[in-house]
Amino acid sequence: MTTPSMNTVLEAVEMRVLPPDPAVMAAIGLSHTLNTAVADLIDNSLDATANRIVVRFMLRKGRPSSLLIIDNGFGMSEQAIDAAMTVGRRHHYDGSSLGHYGMGLKAASFSQAESLTVIARDQFDKTHHTAGRRWSRQGVQNFECEVLESSQCAEQLDLALESVDSKFGTMVRWDNVRTFPSGTNEDVVNEYLSRTVDSLRFHLGFVMHRLIKKRNMQISIDVYDADTGTAGAPRIVDAVDPFAYRRSGDGRYPMRFSVEVGPAAITATAHLWPARSQALEFRLDEDPVQRQGFYFYRNDRLLEAGGWKNIFTNGRRTQLARVELDIDTLPEVFDMNMEKSSVQPRPEFGHAVERAVSESGVSFSNYLNESEAVFRTGNVRSRKREAVVRPGSGFSPAVKRAIEEEYEDSAPRPPVQVRWKSISTGEFFEVDRAEQTLWLNERYRKILSTGRRSGMNDAPLLKASLYLLMEEVFRGSAFGSKAKDNVEIWQAILTDAAEDELARSSS
Template identity: 40%
Template sequence: MSQWREDVPTEGSVHLPPDAHALDGIGRNHSLETALADLIDNAIDASATEVVVRFVQRQGKLRSLYLADNGHGIAPAEIDSAMTVGGRRDYHRGSLGKFGLGMKAASFSQARSLTVLTRTPDGVASGRRWHLDSAADFRCDIVAPEFVMEEVDRDWGFKSSGAGGRTVIRWDDVTGFTATDDRDRVQSFLTATITKILNHLGLVLHRFLAKGALRVFVDVEDVDRGAIGARFEAEPLNPFGYHHPGNPGYPKILTAKRDGMSLNLACHIWPGRSKLAAFKLPGGAIERQGLYFYRADRLLHAGGWDGLTVADPRLQLARIAIDITDDIAGLFSMNPEKSRITVGPDFAHLIEAARSADGSTIGDYLRDAESTYKRSRERSRDRRKMLPPGKGFEPSLKRAIGDEIPFVDGEEPVDIRWRRGDGLDFFVVDRESRTIWLNDRYRQSIIGEARGGLNDAPLVKALLYLLIEDVFRGEYLGAKDKDNIALWQEVLTAAVRSQLARSTRQ
């Protein structure tokens, strides 16, 4: 693997004045994650099957960010056009590119220096660099060919050759990076940032990821140690990915036709009180109700009613998928960041005229979504009240339990803690202290290589809480309670001893 170099060597420059279309779609509304998604659109158009997003860290500080793909690369005759502000290529049907500004607008919204390094399947390499401080006369640096080869041949961890070429986009002087060299603070920044990137890419690219057409990874390279850390893969986050619909009559397709155009609305109703990440999504379920627009399988717009109705907590289960084809593209406009669709004046009339095969209208759908939500709330109120969870539970687990179960007012919580037991029993019920004590001899076999702590083993603790909570009620244990505890003790102790034996053999 070649050594990372901080300086990009260049040999001359080429004059690239802006295209007349330059001002058609430039926007500064990108976040880091939307900017990366825009770059990945280009990788998909280049037939890439894998993309790697890499943060580069040196002397504790974050220095650069890369996005590498295994697509077909950019031919030398095309790279100047690709780097021209507003330069347009020939977009084929289904291309995700649109304005001729995506790579430049996305990059310069996040960094002051953009370097594009590419190699075609026949091995021809080329590279260009824009730097905002020296771009006033629109002169674009030509990157030295040997450096291009060094960069594209770095260890990107691709599992396949993809389309046979490679393109590497490098950002330097990234404006959104934390300025500190304190490793703990940098790590906190990376953890939060990588999580946002994975969530956003998992959402907007979920169709590509789910069908295996694309894999996206994020990792961090520490130049001082010459090491690349663990890589994280974006998982599909399907906003329609429920296991069972909330209403058995859905999903339902409503179709509107006008002037030879056909607009299909795939109307979905989520089950009430779902805890799936695909339902909650960043921002929450209430904010994410409404319309989801796709173009060429890429999610462009996630939620909101665009004047069709108003957001309402009672409609939070309602989501409608709309695929924008070239035939109906004139009904919509898209912002350059590809994060928002604006509907035209005819859209609302088309929606009102839409009908399903059984004659249902958009109004029927909204009423069904609202009634499904109301029924789900009624069922939750019928659940038996329980004692609240206390020490030993992650805050997020407590919240999840509280969302699903009503608590008995004025009662002390049930704690689940570890301590060393004298015997082999897995747990002890201590009614006096209202605590379930777990035998510490089994702790490591349960949590594996994870670090132990007050709130560890959340799965085991949640199951024990649901199983045993009611034995803390009343003034004494009845015969049935004692028999249940004995039964649970025998089965769970046998299970945990079996787990301990398996982990010891391994």
């Protein structure tokens, strides 16, 4: 007789097969958002070697009704499209594939829409046959898929493929998208579309940033009115590279660390952003404190952006530290979720990071200390700055923001405006202290505001320079002889310089 123990290995006496209830289909892909779901379909387009992809919000009777993803990839045959629609059908993935689970198309689509249609034409089919399938969320639970009439599919596909300039490719269409607004109120629809397109554009540009650059591919998003058959202007998705600082926060970075997990190793490239960066690539879509940490890529697709995976905490002072990791170089240590929006490293990874040392002998915790140091030095001012008059109308938002960041305190005077008017004396500017306005001579406007966007806030560089030169004149109540003399000097020199600009532009 053995004594009962919790350590006893239990014996199996029989084997039973327990097939899943089809209702399980209703649960897949639930943690997708519209952004991650669309990204999952774009992964498929990229695996099909597409380099032009259009994401199209389709309006019917003034209301967003469907979403289309159109690509110029190699398309699908009748056989391939059946495999594509099959839940969990995995095929042989080559080393650079973004696909992995055989689930993405179905899971992403039903997480957002009630109905999924896929229409494709195989690049290599000389007969130009078009294959179409449709699945409703209901149908997928019985695993029943509709085969669509080929010539009708061909018509629709041809219309769609115009946007990617191709004769073959694939169109995925979602109908009855659950998150689309249900009303037709124009303001609500417009507000929804502008917010959604902006957010999607950012997300795709972010997670695909390496691929957009490397494969020279173009993703664009447009809004298509199905009643009139017209598409609005496409918004191109620009790459958003979270490591695109102009100058590193510390000359010794980026620095490569070898993270040794058992007998294998993965390279972690540690970066330090400069302090107080206002670049979109640093600020991204939220608090940069939350965007410090690991950036996991798989085959150049960004899966997860930021966070230290419980190895360190997201401290405010370590917010400049971002580490790039290509998990495909060591796939056995990392699991990614089905939605391809997060990565789970094995526990050994944490220990390996703590032990990691760079080629130059810097440890990972040194790196974090150094990131704190860069943050601290970048955020202390060597001395207290003066209180200045705020920039008012006429300055572009970017200039205003830059000035506000540098000068924290405001002088007790109304903001200074900068505006154009014709000045009969021919002088370059006029200081109007009663109106707190710096007038610039309209005569020079055309040559000095050269950017494409004109209007009130034109010539940002010129106006910022003048602000730095003249702000003090608008600050005090007194206008002393020294200040008057300065204004005379500036007037003489700037007027001659402006005349020189005019002469050069006409010669």
